Amino acid sequence: MSTPSPKGQLTRDEVAHLAHLSRLACSDEELDLFAGQLAAVLDAVAQVGKADVTDVAPTTHAVPMTNVMRPDVARPSLPRDVVLAGAPAAEDDRFRVPRILGEES
Amino acid sequence: MSDVTTTDVAELSRALSAGEVSSAEVTRAYLERIAAVDGELGAFLHVDADAAIGAAEAVDAARAAGSELGPLAGVPVALKDVFVTEGVPTTSGSKILEGWRPPYDATVTARLKSAGTVLLGKTNMDEFAMGSSTENSAYQVTRNPWDRSRIPGGSSGGSSAAVAGGLAPWALGTDTGGSIRQPAALTGLVGHKPTYGSVSRYGMIAFSSSLDQAGPMTRTVLDAALLHEAIAGHDAYDSTSIDAPVPVLAEAARRGAAGELAGLTVGVVRELGGEGHADGYEDGVLARFQEAVALLESMGAEVREVSCPAFDLALPAYYLIAPSEASSNLARFDGVRYGVRVGDDGARDLDEVMALTREQGFGPEVKRRIILGTYALSAGYYDAYYGQAQKVRTLITRDFTSSWDDVDVLVSPTSPTVAWSVGARVDDPIAMYAADLCTLPASLAGVPAISVPCGLSEGLPVGFQIMAPALADDRCYRVAAALEAAQDAARGHRLLDELGRTAAGGAA
Numbered sequence: 001m002s003t004p005s006p007k008g009q010l011t012r013d014e015v016a017h018l019a020h021l022s023r024l025a026c027s028d029e030e031l032d033l034f035a036g037q038l039a040a041v042l043d044a045v046a047q048v049g050k051a052d053v054t055d056v057a058p059t060t061h062a063v064p065m066t067n068v069m070r071p072d073v074a075r076p077s078l079p080r081d082v083v084l085a086g087a088p089a090a091e092d093d094r095f096r097v098p099r100i101l102g103e104e105s
Numbered sequence: 106m107s108d109v110t111t112t113d114v115a116e117l118s119r120a121l122s123a124g125e126v127s128s129a130e131v132t133r134a135y136l137e138r139i140a141a142v143d144g145e146l147g148a149f150l151h152v153d154a155d156a157a158i159g160a161a162e163a164v165d166a167a168r169a170a171g172s173e174l175g176p177l178a179g180v181p182v183a184l185k186d187v188f189v190t191e192g193v194p195t196t197s198g199s200k201i202l203e204g205w206r207p208p209y210d211a212t213v214t215a216r217l218k219s220a221g222t223v224l225l226g227k228t229n230m231d232e233f234a235m236g237s238s239t240e241n242s243a244y245q246v247t248r249n250p251w252d253r254s255r256i257p258g259g260s261s262g263g264s265s266a267a268v269a270g271g272l273a274p275w276a277l278g279t280d281t282g283g284s285i286r287q288p289a290a291l292t293g294l295v296g297h298k299p300t301y302g303s304v305s306r307y308g309m310i311a312f313s314s315s316l317d318q319a320g321p322m323t324r325t326v327l328d329a330a331l332l333h334e335a336i337a338g339h340d341a342y343d344s345t346s347i348d349a350p351v352p353v354l355a356e357a358a359r360r361g362a363a364g365e366l367a368g369l370t371v372g373v374v375r376e377l378g379g380e381g382h383a384d385g386y387e388d389g390v391l392a393r394f395q396e397a398v399a400l401l402e403s404m405g406a407e408v409r410e411v412s413c414p415a416f417d418l419a420l421p422a423y424y425l426i427a428p429s430e431a432s433s434n435l436a437r438f439d440g441v442r443y444g445v446r447v448g449d450d451g452a453r454d455l456d457e458v459m460a461l462t463r464e465q466g467f468g469p470e471v472k473r474r475i476i477l478g479t480y481a482l483s484a485g486y487y488d489a490y491y492g493q494a495q496k497v498r499t500l501i502t503r504d505f506t507s508s509w510d511d512v513d514v515l516v517s518p519t520s521p522t523v524a525w526s527v528g529a530r531v532d533d534p535i536a537m538y539a540a541d542l543c544t545l546p547a548s549l550a551g552v553p554a555i556s557v558p559c560g561l562s563e564g565l566p567v568g569f570q571i572m573a574p575a576l577a578d579d580r581c582y583r584v585a586a587a588l589e590a591a592q593d594a595a596r597g598h599r600l601l602d603e604l605g606r607t608a609a610g611g612a613a
Contacts, residue, residue: 010480015476018476018479018480018483019472019476020460021479021483022432022463022475022476022479023436023439023456023459023460023463024460024463024464024467024472024475024476025457025460025461025463025464026464026472027464030469030472033469034469034472034473034476037473037534038473038476038477038480040534040535041424041473041477041534041535041538042477042480044420044421044424044535044538045421045422045424045425045490045494046421047418047421048418048421048422048425048490048493048494048497049489049493050418051415051418051493051496051497051500053493053496053497053499053500056496056499056500057496057499058492058495058496058498058499059495059496059498059499059502059549060315060495061315061345062301062302062315062316062502062549062550062551062575063300063301063302063345063347063551063575065344065345068344070341078208078209082208083208083442085206085208086205086206086207086208086442086443087441087442087443088440088441088443088444088445088446088449089446089449095441095442097441097455098449098451098453098454098455098457098458099451099454099455100454100455101454
């Protein structure tokens with residue numbers, strides 16, 4: 001098991017990396033702010049490590065879960081034009097997205 | 106009848122059925138009050154007066170034609186903006202969904218429509234339900250009707266301010282870590298978090314899927330039970346929905362109001378406001394709490410202290426689990442299928458557009474939690490943070506389970522403090538998170554919990570929390586109604602009546 005970073009070890013660069021992984025562009029001011037706040041939050045939440053959880057199973061859900069199945073029967077879905085009406089961009093009855101591959105591809 | 110904007114729904118429903126008042130009259134009265142007061146309170150994000158009056162007139166016409174109508178037909182309702190509503194703007198308090206009109210109704214929205222209720226509007230909330238003060242809304246700060254320099258609680262603060270301020274007879278909120286109970290407590294309302302899975306989450310914009318739960322925010326315990334019954338029940342569209350009969354809640358509230366509690370055993374949680382609790386509780390809150398416990402005892406309940414040691418770890422466990430689930434749930438806001446898109450100028454690729462869209466669409470609290478959740482779920486830290494938190498969650502559930510061997514309900518203050526001043530905690534996430542200290546254990550275990558007003562401290566409302574075993578929501582209503590009735594009798598009026606019209610914004 002890995003050891004959580006001690007207080008203050010979540011650096012600005014680490015926050016920038018996590019923001020990138022989360023697809024969040026952050027300003028320099030935000031990165032500075034979050035680095036300090038997240039270090040404090042991590043220090044507080046690291047208390048969970050104090051609990052003796054030997055042989056304790058994790059709770060994945062608050063209620064007993066069973067797989068839910070339904071008959072494989074076609075049903076009407078939302079009309080395509082209604083769904084596309086809420087999209088930022090649509091074209092030819094589809095969601096239009098920015099290019100995914102770079103120029104060189 | 107007298108001023109409909111101070112009338113309980115139970116009474117309003119009777120008057121509508123008896124033809125003493127029309128739905129259009131009631132709806133207009135609320136719309137007028139919204140127009141007069143909401144500029145100061147900021148409770149609503151969206152109100153469509155014409156649509157509301159149209160819906161009310163349709164109910165009146167159906168009633169006049171002799172149609173068989175349910176008891177709630179014609180009663181106005183306000184919905185937290187986290188519930189999707191067909192054709193009606195729904196933002197979850199975020200800029201990323203600005204202008205979006207959903208193509209379908211949430212199950213609870215659909216159930217309230219089929220019950221004939223009239224949608225007044227959508228209420229303000231902390232962005233994606235992340236917050237305890239409604240200051241994290243991307244649109245506006247909501248004010249507490251008891252003192253407009255203070256917050257109304259969160260994240261359902263728009264709903265709490267709307268009902269406490271007389272802008273809606275009742276409202277729906279959602280509770281992930283306490284977002285129904287804490288704002289209800291801070292504004293003098295009744296708020297109930299149902300058993301997890303007993304009210305459908307379909308069409309409720311997800312924050313933390315294993316915790317999110319819709320529930321009522323009302324003036325009285327009976328009203329809460331009536332609204333709860335209207336929205337509860339199995340839903341095939343929600344795979345986490347419990348397939349069990351809806352308990353009889355309104356009847357439990359009516360029985361409880363008779364005040365007989367002989368045979369009931371009440372456990373005061375040592376770690377939550379009982380002897381030996383951690384610091385942070387205000388003296389006035391503890392005093393009102395202890396008075397309420399004494400009142401339950403005077404009605405025949407047996408009171409004993411119960412220790413739930415794992416509850417001390419509920420706050421850190423919650424603030425790992427909820428952001429982790431949020432970081433996953435909020436990945437769907439990618440600027441492709443709905444909401445806004447930023448930077449799509451033909452020169453940027455999908456990743457860049459997505460990052461810019463999320464930068465401008467999300468506020469600081471949401472970003473902070475997404476980053477925290479991404480960290481807690483990342484390789485190398487998963488076991489130490491998320492995995493450990495989920496094991497602590499098991500310990501909390503065990504504390505509840507072993508308590509039920511000795512007591513019927515557990516009680517605590519709902520919030521360690523009364524409503525604080527706007528701005529007082531915005532720069533301190535740790536102080537803000539501490540507001541949820543008392544409500545988190547029930548959320549993590551998925552058990553039902555209700556907050557009922559138990560008096561004032563420094564002129565501001567204090568809430569009393571009652572927790573029960575899973576699916577025993579009726580027990581919460583019974584005890585809450587007993588406490589409410591005893592307090593109203595001792596006071597000679599409801600606590601909410603002390604919030605005069607002047608304090609609430611002054612219709613006059």
